[in-house]
Every structure is written in C-alpha cells, then in structure tokens.
Amino acid sequence: MSGGAEYSVPVGPIHAALEEPVLFNFKVDGERVVDVEVVPGQNHRGVEWMGMQRNPVQVIYLAEKICGICTVCHAYSFVRAVEHISGIESTPRADYIRAILAELERMHSHLLWAGIAAHEIGFDSLLHYTWKVRENEMDLREMITGNRVHYDMFMIGGVRRDIKQDQIPKILETLKYYKDNFEKLGKLFLQDKVIKMRTQGVGVLTKEDALKLCAVGPTARASGVPKDVRQDQPFGAYLDIPVKAITPDALTGEVHGDVYDRIIVRLLEVKQSIEIIEECLKRMPEGPILAEPNITRLLIQLKKAHGEGIGRHEAPRGEVYHYVRMDASDKVTAWKVRAPTYANVMPWVPMLKGQQIADIPIVAASTDPCMSCTDRAVVVKEGQKPYMISGEELHKMSVEKTRRMMA
C-alpha cells in the first residue's frame, strides 16, 4: 500500500503501556515507516537538579524514585559513586545482599517486559500468565525488603536490612518455582509460531549501529555486542561470582539483532539471575550489613568527602552510569544520571525505519524503554485536517496484523 505521498504520524506524547512519556514523530509512506524522530522530555522532572540541593543520604532516596521498576540500579550506582569518593567501603555481606536485590529486580523486570511484549502483539493470555508468574517474585521482594516496589534498602556503606536465615528457605522455594516454570515460559515465547512471525526479522539493529549509537543492555547484546557491566567491570559480589554477557547465539548459534533475539536474551538472563542468586546465597559471608550504622556519624564523614566518583551497574535495561562530585560540603556538587533508555533512544531510529505502522508497538517496546508511547497518535497530511488514532487503535492494528498472519 504505497501512494508515494509521505505522511507524518506523531505517536505520543503520553504513555500507555509502561511509564514515562515519549513522543515519536513518524514519516510514513502508506504502511511503511520512512523516517522517525524520537522526542523525549515530555515530562522532565529535573531530578539531577533536585539532587544537587541535597546531601548524599537524601539523594539515595531520590535516586530510588527515578524509576519504580529499576529502583535498585539507581540507588546502587549512586551509593557506589559516593563510596568511591568517600572511601567508605560496603561490607562483604552487604555486597551479596545488593547483588541478590539486583538480580531479583532483573527477573521481575524481564518478566514484566515479556508480558508487555506479548500484549503488544495481541497475545493477552500470555501476558496474564507471565504476570501471574511474576507475582511470586514480587511477594519475595516484599518479604525481604518490606515493599513490593520501592525498597529503600541501600545506604552508603551497605544495606539497611539483612536477609535473615529463616527467609532463605522461602527464597529457595521461589527460585525453584521459577526454574520449574522456565521451560514452559521458554517454549511459549520462543517456539510459538505467531510470536516468531511477529518478531523475527522485525526491528533489526545491526551490530555496527549498536556500537555506533552507543546502545546498552539487552538491546546491544541481542545485536551481538557482548557488553555487560557485571562481566566487563564487575563490582561487589560480581567480583566473586563470574557473569557472562548473554548474546542470542548462546541459544540459536546466530545473531540477527531483531525483536526475537531481544526476547531470547531477556529470557536467558532470567535463568542466569536465578543461578546468580543461588550462588550468592551459598557464598554469602556473615558480618555487619553497614560500614557505619550511625547516620549522624556517616553524614559527618560524608561532609568531609572531596572528589569525584563513578557508579555503574547493569540494570535490567542496560548500563546505568552515575557521575558524582562532592566538594566537602553538605550538598552534592554535581550529579549526572545516565539511565539505559537514554542510550537506547538513538538506536530506535534504525530499528523503526522500514517497519510497518502495526509493528511500531512491538518494536518500540522491544528495547524495554523506561518511558512509553502510543497513548494517542495523530495522522497529519500536509495542508489537511489532522485526524487522531488512539493508542488503542494502534494496538488494534498490531493485533489485527497478528490475526492476518495467522489466517
């Protein structure tokens, strides 16, 4: 369906499926996307500026609130940066508890994403199944941290709550539940004919583009870039427990860099996270969970801290990078947060070019953006009255494409 005339189709700016808003301006020729421009900043909260008005302990809580899904990774990166500046080292036991939290976060985040991916192509029974499976893990995190979403577990020099001996059987039981269900999930996502049709060869990001555009996380790994902070520059418990970056050729022997490969990488990472948590529980040393349990004394120490530090962590979506500078004052002088979606905005462009409009939801969601789109869309033809497509309609188009392919 190509009439030669190009239309522009903005998709956004208000979210529908995930959190945070983003606007896509598409140029389409018939059903085909000719060009795309990504416009973030629909709801910039100025978190970094707010952080620069606070002391480092206050910033931890702010950092956690950057994102509800990857609350661990921002707090972890920030406290690492401050620990590098102040010389306060986290205790070995805290390192292990941090790794367990981080891996639990990865498991839930990837499962959440898998459900959304299924929903985007109209496979809603799989969405409900995946999210049902995810619930067990939410309960587990509530048991360990006291909360399902924002845990406030991190402190400079350690963590705020211990994992008690009587909690370990429950953790092992939940991990066993995931191991038992893993085969089934793998089969549902990777062998289903419809999912294969909708995701193979769709939204391709070549290795060359991934490198050039500084892609991170599963998005980069699915394109064959073996980049993972836990492997490349391990920290904390990852220094004791080796982690290997997962690329899709581990399963299929090939790298295509399409949406299907991104599903493979994330599913294998869920399994990898289970193994890491088991290893952490086996090796977890005894000892204190905080280097300095007295917050007043900690703050006095931090007030003298001078210098700059980098805190990095492999979040579910990729590398998180925090740069912090402190100048012996009660406030943080500078704080720069680089979340993985920031780095994965530019790779969206080659992924979406040449795709059909009905593929926009699944391709856009395939980087697991920490912001989303498709609440409403306006189709504009030069000099004519614009008309709207709602997010639901766009979703319907995607579902209809699946139906057509099944027929």
Next chain:
Amino acid sequence: MNPEEIVEKFKSKFGAGVLDAKVQTKSGGVSKTQYHFVWMTLERPLLKDAVRFLASEWQPHLSVISGVDLGNILELTYHFTVGWGVRLGEIPVSIRIDLPKDDLTVPTITDIIPGALITEREKQEMLGIKVIGIPDARRLFVPETFPEGVYPWRKDATGVQPEHVKKLWEVGRLKLTPTGQGVAVNVEKAAAPSAPAKKENAGAN
C-alpha cells in the same frame, strides 16, 4: 590492558597536553578483586584529537558527558569505557576539559561517535554551552515553555533562580487552558457537582 598503559599512551601522544592524569583503584566482594578508573584532564583544543585517538586505539563506548559549573569555568567530562566484552577487562576513561565562562564552545564529536548526539544536546540546554557543528541543535529534555537563557545546572545568574521553582502547595495546580488539541479537564470543576449532592443526601437523612 592495564590503566597505566592507557595513561602512558595518552602521555606519549599528547605530551604536556595531558594536564593531569590519575588512576583510581577500588575493590569489593569477599575476594577484594581490584578494578580501575582512569581520569585525565586535557588541554581544551586537544579534545577532538583525544577522542579520535581513543577511537583508533580501542573501541570506546561513550557512556555520557557530564558537566559542572565551578565558578569561573565549566568542567566538561567525557565518560568513555574501553576494553569491554571481557571479564574484568573494562576500564572507564574519563576525559576532561575546562571551558572558561567567556567562551563556552566545544566541537562536536558526533562525527566520530554518532551516539554522542543525545548527550551533546543535553549539555547545550542544561549548561548553556555551544556545541560547534552539532547536527541537531534543538532542545531535548527541557520543555519548549522553559525560559530562554536559563540553564538548570549552572550555579551563576543563568542557573535556576528561586522564582523558577514552583511550590505547588503555595501556588496550586496550573489552570488548564484549552489548546484546541483535546479536551482540557479542570479537576476542581469536574469534582464540584458531586459535593452539593452529598450535602443534600446528608440533609435528607
């Protein structure tokens, strides 16, 4: 690859142009394995050559560019990582240049690393620097309604002033005006009709 080697290579290439170089070493876990960070301050005109050199010697990944207002100067730090793909092989290399406040310009590096565009655009709007040769100079995160000439990360007169900070508990929510693009709902008004209805019910009881 070890961190000293990176510093040595830069020193032999740029000589006195490397104003400062240090290696930060940290450790963790039970094994106390060490890992390193490299920090270098370069003379300002060398930035582009340094990035080109880095790209030719290693395969660098640009994480982000950070910037700090230090009074008379703005300090820009380009955070790269090199040696990724191998366990314990990666070293973050942060290259810094100082910009005097009266000449806040820096050349773009998007011709060497195209992925730098997003972070260069952010530095322009947040710090008020000018990136020469940037392929897309528009704002990125800052909304269109944000005043011109205000740069959130600056700590001088062009930074965020107290009058820019809106305290919602003092001023209340923005009154919405129809934009013609959709229906604006005034939350207070929409909620209003139900309130008297409740009162009537209460009276009847």
